[in-house]
Amino acid sequence: MSIRVATVLSARDWEPGLVSYARETAELRIVLRAFQPHEIEEQAEDIDVVVAGGEVSWVTPVQIAAWQRAGLGVLGIHPHEDGPAAVMLRTAGVDELLPDTTDVRTIVTAIRFISPSSALIDRRGTGTVIAVIGPRGAPGTTEIALGLAWESGGRSSTALIDLDVSAPSIAIRLGLPPRPDITDVADQVRMTGSIADETLHRIGPISVITGSHRIGEAPLRPAMIDDVIDAAAVAFDRVVVDLGTAEPDDPVLKRSDVALLVVDASAVGVVRAAHLVSAWSGPPPTVVLNRVAPRDQANVIAATKEWTGIEPAVVIPDRPAVRAASLAAKRPDGRLRRSLAALGALS
Numbered sequence: 001m002s003i004r005v006a007t008v009l010s011a012r013d014w015e016p017g018l019v020s021y022a023r024e025t026a027e028l029r030i031v032l033r034a035f036q037p038h039e040i041e042e043q044a045e046d047i048d049v050v051v052a053g054g055e056v057s058w059v060t061p062v063q064i065a066a067w068q069r070a071g072l073g074v075l076g077i078h079p080h081e082d083g084p085a086a087v088m089l090r091t092a093g094v095d096e097l098l099p100d101t102t103d104v105r106t107i108v109t110a111i112r113f114i115s116p117s118s119a120l121i122d123r124r125g126t127g128t129v130i131a132v133i134g135p136r137g138a139p140g141t142t143e144i145a146l147g148l149a150w151e152s153g154g155r156s157s158t159a160l161i162d163l164d165v166s167a168p169s170i171a172i173r174l175g176l177p178p179r180p181d182i183t184d185v186a187d188q189v190r191m192t193g194s195i196a197d198e199t200l201h202r203i204g205p206i207s208v209i210t211g212s213h214r215i216g217e218a219p220l221r222p223a224m225i226d227d228v229i230d231a232a233a234v235a236f237d238r239v240v241v242d243l244g245t246a247e248p249d250d251p252v253l254k255r256s257d258v259a260l261l262v263v264d265a266s267a268v269g270v271v272r273a274a275h276l277v278s279a280w281s282g283p284p285p286t287v288v289l290n291r292v293a294p295r296d297q298a299n300v301i302a303a304t305k306e307w308t309g310i311e312p313a314v315v316i317p318d319r320p321a322v323r324a325a326s327l328a329a330k331r332p333d334g335r336l337r338r339s340l341a342a343l344g345a346l347s
Helices: 014-024 037-042 061-069 083-092 104-114 116-120 141-153 170-174 182-192 222-235 251-255 267-278 294-308 320-326 334-343
Strands: 003-008 028-034 049-053 073-078 096-099 128-133 158-162 201-203 206-209 238-244 258-264 286-292 314-317
Touching (some): 003 104, 028 037, 037 061, 049 104, 061 073, 061 083, 158 170, 158 222, 170 201, 320 334
Parallel strands (some): 003 028, 003 049, 049 073, 158 206
C-alpha cells in the first residue's frame, strides 16, 4: 500500500519534483495538491502525510496543529535561506523539517518515517540486541558479528542485521543477492509493523538482513533503523547488529542491550580502540580481541587492558582457517564460533 500524500502547492522546485517522482514510482501516491487549507480538511480521511512549504502564507502553527489533530503526519519544507520559516515550522511541531534544497529521495524517506502506519510497530520486543562495533582499520567486525550470530542461531532464533553504513559487506561475505535489503525491510516494517519472511535471507541457522548497496539513495533515517531493530527484537530471541566502524555516540549503541568492541590485535589496532573508548558514553563495551598471534597473546592482552581500561572477554586466535572462511562465502570457521561461545550468556 502506497503512502497517501497531500502537497501544498508551491512554486519551489521540491513540490513538482515530488509529484513527478510519485508518478514514476509506486512508493507514494499524491492524492491532493492543495491550493487552500479547506481542501486538505475535506479529504483528511484519504491522506496520510501533508507536505507543506513554510513560504505559503496559510501554512501556520494553527493550521499544522489542525492537521495533526486529524491524525495526519506533517513534513515541513522551508526555503534554505529563510530562517524565520524554519523556526515557524519547528515551533509548530511538524513531524519532520527539511530545507527545500533536499533531494527528492530524502524527502520520500522522511515521508515514510512520519507515515502514521508506523504506529503499528509492536515495541514490546524481548529479544536481546547486541551491537558489534570497531575502530577504523577493518578490525573484523563483520566476521565477529557473523560468528556470534551463527553460534547463537544454534540455540535460539537469531537475526543478523548489516548496519555498516560505510561498507556493508554481509551480503558479499555470504554470497547473498543484493535484494531484499534493509531498505526493503524498513519499508515493510513501516507499512505493517513487522518483518515479513520474504524480506529476510535465511542461511544456516540465522536470518539475515543485508545492508543497502543502492547507489545514489539517501541512507535510512535513524528512526527507521530503530523501527527495524524493534521489529526484529519482537520476532527473534537475539538480534546481532554489525555497525562496522560507527561512532561511539551512534543511536543504535544507545538502544542496544550489549555492545561488543572488536579490537585488532596489533599496536595500531589497540591504539585506535583506546581512542574510541575514550569517547565512549554509558556502560563500557565488552571487548573481543581479534586475530591474536599465539606467541604475542599475553602481551597483547596486557596492552589492551592498559590502553582501553577493559579486560578482553574473548580472545580470537589468528588462524589461517578463520581467514580462509571469511573469504570463501561460507559459514564462519568452527574455531571462531567456539571462541565466541563464551559470549553466549550475554543479555
